[in-house]
Amino acid sequence: MGRMEKIWGKDCWEFQPKRWLKDGVFQQESPFWYPIFQAIPRICLGKDMAYIQMRSIAATLIERFEIDVLNKDTFPGYIQSLTLRMKGGLPINVYHRT
Structure with a gap:
């Protein structure tokens, strides 16, 4: 066409x-x-549920643990794949909140 x-x-x-x-x-x-x-908008059917799960997990972790990011002055590199990931991960120290 x-x-x-x-x-x-x-x-x-x-x-x-x-x-x-x-x-x-x-x-x-x-x-x-x-x-x-395609005239219709394309969206992921599970997007809303994924956001709810992400917020729930983040709230639970923030409530129970103190998270300290190491090397705060450096910017992590990226690995391009189906999902964008950080090269070498994100080094952190995790402490249980008292």
């Missing part, structure tokens, strides 16, 4: 940003016009 002459005109194989300009102002097309981009 991205190169159909019926939809985009005779110059369908050319990059023409002016297609979306009307009187020099950008006019967004309907998201349903080109279904490859």
